Amino acid sequence: MSETPLIVLDRVCKQYGTTPVLRDCSLTVARGEIVVVCGPSGSGKSTLIKCINGLEPYQSGSVRFDGEEVGARTTDLPRLRSRIGMVFQSFELYPHMTALRNVMLAQVHALKRPRAEARARSLDLLARVGLADRAEAYPADLSGGQQQRVAIARALALDPIAMLFDEPTSALDPEMINEVLDVMTGLARDGMTMVVVTHEMGFARKVANRVVFMDEGRIVEDRPSEAFFGAPVTERARVFLSKIIAH
Amino acid sequence: MLEALLPEALLPEVIRQNLPFLLAGLAMTVRLAAIGIVGGTLLGLLVGVIRYARVPVLSPLAALYVEIVRGTPLLVVLFICYFAIPALLGYRTSAVNAAALGFVLFIAAYLAEDVRSGLRSVPPGLARAGLATGLSTVQVFRLIVLPQALRRIIPPVFSQYVRLFKFTSVASVIGVRELTGSALLVNAREFQPVVILATVALTYLVLCSTLSLVGRLLYARLSVRT
Ligand SMILES: Nc1ncnc2c1ncn2[C@@H]1O[C@H](COP(=O)(O)OP(=O)(O)O)[C@@H](O)[C@H]1O
Ligand SMILES: [Mg+2]
Numbered sequence: 317m318s319e320t321p322l323i324v325l326d327r328v329c330k331q332y333g334t335t336p337v338l339r340d341c342s343l344t345v346a347r348g349e350i351v352v353v354c355g356p357s358g359s360g361k362s363t364l365i366k367c368i369n370g371l372e373p374y375q376s377g378s379v380r381f382d383g384e385e386v387g388a389r390t391t392d393l394p395r396l397r398s399r400i401g402m403v404f405q406s407f408e409l410y411p412h413m414t415a416l417r418n419v420m421l422a423q424v425h426a427l428k429r430p431r432a433e434a435r436a437r438s439l440d441l442l443a444r445v446g447l448a449d450r451a452e453a454y455p456a457d458l459s460g461g462q463q464q465r466v467a468i469a470r471a472l473a474l475d476p477i478a479m480l481f482d483e484p485t486s487a488l489d490p491e492m493i494n495e496v497l498d499v500m501t502g503l504a505r506d507g508m509t510m511v512v513v514t515h516e517m518g519f520a521r522k523v524a525n526r527v528v529f530m531d532e533g534r535i536v537e538d539r540p541s542e543a544f545f546g547a548p549v550t551e552r553a554r555v556f557l558s559k560i561i562a563h
Numbered sequence: 564m565l566e567a568l569l570p571e572a573l574l575p576e577v578i579r580q581n582l583p584f585l586l587a588g589l590a591m592t593v594r595l596a597a598i599g600i601v602g603g604t605l606l607g608l609l610v611g612v613i614r615y616a617r618v619p620v621l622s623p624l625a626a627l628y629v630e631i632v633r634g635t636p637l638l639v640v641l642f643i644c645y646f647a648i649p650a651l652l653g654y655r656t657s658a659v660n661a662a663a664l665g666f667v668l669f670i671a672a673y674l675a676e677d678v679r680s681g682l683r684s685v686p687p688g689l690a691r692a693g694l695a696t697g698l699s700t701v702q703v704f705r706l707i708v709l710p711q712a713l714r715r716i717i718p719p720v721f722s723q724y725v726r727l728f729k730f731t732s733v734a735s736v737i738g739v740r741e742l743t744g745s746a747l748l749v750n751a752r753e754f755q756p757v758v759i760l761a762t763v764a765l766t767y768l769v770l771c772s773t774l775s776l777v778g779r780l781l782y783a784r785l786s787v788r789t
Pocket of ligand 2: 361363483
């Protein structure tokens with residue numbers, strides 16, 4: 317079982333009305349692998365990773381997570397999702413709850429962990445992301461970088477076997493980007509399987525095993541990161557990279 | 564009980580002489596408003612949530628109810644509750660009960676719209692984040708969306724409560740002796756419209772201001788952190 321790849325997308329197609337958003341996307345992520353997804357805005361990156369935890373329905377193809385078909389009617393989506401952590405561009409912390417309660421919520425209500433245990437686990441995780449002293453703060457009183465670290469702790473609280481990141485640093489002021497990337501790098505070192513949509517090419521170079529480049533709903537490159545950064549095969553990826561790096 | 568709160572000596576002669584009668588009217592006004600607020604809030608929440616959730620069959624029915632009530636004058640709603648519905652369903656009712664039912668049905672339609680738009684105003688990303696952590700749709704609604712929406716809808720909801728409080732005076736038309744109806748009866752005997760109606764208006768003003776103050780305090784309390 318543990319020999320099978322953790323995430324397998326096979327010719328996934330999705331359209332909104334008549335507009336195709338994903339066209340025949342196939343992607344395999346092995347256990348412990350770090351895959352960075354990049355590409356121009358609107359190319360379908362967010363849609364692709366939301367297919368992995370069933371937040372986006374798709375019209376054809378198949379998505380398997382740990383051997384289970386995500387789109388199957390019989391799949392227990394809440395259970396499946398509790399095994400996959402997800403971090404969003406705009407943090408999406410619950411504004412009416414403290415950082416601690418944000419991290420506790422799904423442990424108590426989805427995993428049915430006893431409150432005391434959930435609380436202890438949350439405090440541990442907040443310490444791990446460097447926010448031990450901010451447990452009682454509300455999201456509105458935290459900086460963007462702190463909010464995103466709370467969001468990472470919230471995702472980790474379910475003891476996921478994979479993490480999905482959708483542009484986790486794009487909404488951050490430059491001086492806060494590194495505090496979030498550092499936490500992510502730590503996770504990668506600990507062997508977490510990660511799919512990361514990001515334009516942080518420094519992070520991709522240092523941490524990713526593979527880089528996937530998307531354009532107009534297609535996966536146009538999927539190669540080991542050294543090879544990708546060495547010489548992208550497609551013109552689109554070359555142009556994209558030169559723009560990102562110049563800026 | 565209400566008598567104890569009033570500095571009787573300060574009241575105009577005509578009010579003082581008819582005080583028990585007027586206070587009974589005021590008690591009826593408060594009672595009608597309370598029934599309308601409690602019943603209307605429960606029904607409005609139910610209808611608003613049904614509209615928000617886009618339940619097949621139920622949501623269109625809820626929308627129809629809201630449209631019909633909002634397109635009907637309050638007085639007509641009260642007449643319907645007093646004459647038409649009892650005739651149709653074959654039961655007898657008192658003016659007070661008919662008015663109470665009418666206020667509940669009337670205000671619930673407006674509250675339902677406030678509930679629905681409050682729920683819709685919660686950023687969908689929050690619900691998505693909840694779902695992504697393995698919470699069920701119902702848990703996401705109960706733990707994340709509803710608490711967010713409630714604090715947003717307190718101001719419009721309290722302004723509906725204030726409207727309803729003033730609207731209770733319409734019940735006098737079907738013969739309910741609430742504050743306005745009682746005052747009109749007193750005036751018919753005493754004929755001192757200026758003093759009597761000024762007193763009535765002032766009473767509504769004080770109670771409505773108190774109600775909206777409660778709303779503002781509640782809002783301030785709940786939204787410290789949003
Ligand atoms: N709810 C939606 N309705 C219609 N089109 C959508 C919707 N969500 C996304 N799209 C379209 O799908 C395409 C891919 O979007 P997205 O996956 O967010 O791209 P990316 O994350 O790469 O910027 C875009 O062209 C976008 O306009
Ligand atoms: Mg995106």
